[in-house]
Amino acid sequence: MAYENPSQEQIKQLLNQSQTVAVVGLSDDPTRVSHMVAEAMQRKGYRIIPVNPKAEHILGEKCYASLKDVPEPIDIVNVFRRSEFCLDIAREAVEVGAKSIWMQQGVINEEAAQHAAEHGLTVVMDLCIKVLDSILLPHGKQ
Template sequence: MSFENPPRERIKEMLRDAGNIAVVGLSDNPERVSHMVAAAMQTRGYRIIPVNPNAGEILGEKSYPSLTDIPEPVDIVNVFRRSEQVVPIAEEAVKIGAKVFWLQQGIVNEEAARIAAEAGLEVVMDRCIKVEDAILHPRSS
């Protein structure tokens, strides 16, 4: 059976209930998509926890080398890495007890999705978290 993302209503609930979002592959370069998406999510009120072993701080938050180095609970693991690199990230997401494993638009890995889902995490693949949040939680300007 092939993977299907949760229904939009469930994605809306996941985002509504999210406290901490760990962003794996978050760049400290403001011109990179990962930085733009995370900055937008931060502006919308989400707590962003950068995961980048090569950066000390991104978007005013301490950056961690890996998910297992984060000293607090993580609700959503949002991944900006190539599809072939995400299986170990899924395993780390399971290890830290994250609730949601979210692969950004263009990222699909059935094995990673299976690992996360079998451990009880909800999985979203090939969707932009910023776009989903804007559609599902519109804010007036």
């Protein structure tokens, strides 16, 4: 059975209520999609926490090697890693008490989605957070 994303209204509510977005796989290369998306989300007022073991700072924020190293609560774990890494990321998101996991467009892992959903996380898969935020919250959070 394929995982079904939340409704647009539920996604809008998730975005509206979220402040902190941990971006797993955030690149320090400004030409990479992960960097462009995270920068746009940062400009819209989200607190971006880079999760990349190979960088010290991205977008002016301290980087962490893993979700377990992030010292504050996480609303959304935004995943920019290949699909085969998502189950481990979902397990870590559950472990740290994240509220949701968002697998970017092209990132699909049914097992990861199921694991996260079974542990109470809202799961969004194969959609771009920047695009949905722009469509659902064109004037910012309410």
